[in-house]
Amino acid sequence: MNEVCSKELIELAEKDLSVREKLASEGKLSGGYHPEMEQIHRQNAEKLREIIRKIGFPTISKVGDKASEAAWLIIQHSISEPAFMKECYKMMIENKSGVNPLNIAYLHDRIQVFQSKPQKYGTQLTEERLPYPVENKNKLNEERLKVNLKPFSQEEINRIPGIEKIAEIDAKQVGYTEWRIKMGWILAP
Incomplete structure (x- = not known):
């Protein structure tokens, strides 16, 4: 070491x-x-x-x-x-046997949300304290269990906004969106 x-x-x-x-x-x-x-x-x-x-x-x-x-x-x-975070994510995947899987999940979701894309594990929250939209609600708990995250109840899963709500969620945060454009996370409309 x-x-x-x-x-x-x-x-x-x-x-x-x-x-x-x-x-x-x-x-x-x-x-x-x-x-x-x-x-x-x-x-x-x-x-x-x-x-x-x-x-x-x-x-x-x-x-x-x-x-x-x-x-x-x-x-x-x-x-x-953004480029550094994405490169580190790749390195974490390449070295996954030596990295806490929970950390890989959190970083994956964080990168996705910064890019206005659905997350996989439901680790990132909206301003309303609900998980940001996820790729697949039906497989969410399966993915969460793979990385040692506690599963959501069906009621919690039902409250997660759908992917079609991403633009609406992001539109509520003008300063955040401007910052993501400036940093290169997303392109200007």
């Missing part, structure tokens, strides 16, 4: 979470992507790139469970770098 990379990943994730906590306590996390948070996310993504160049993707066997989780957090939060 690479102790140096493990320690660095954990420290990066802890810094991310401490800045997030500070900004949240100051009421500065609503109303868009806070510049200080974005700076931390970009710096962490760059450090993770360096680690990946050095040791490859930070799997559990390479850096330990806690540091592998930290790497996933860094990837999940690198939202202003």
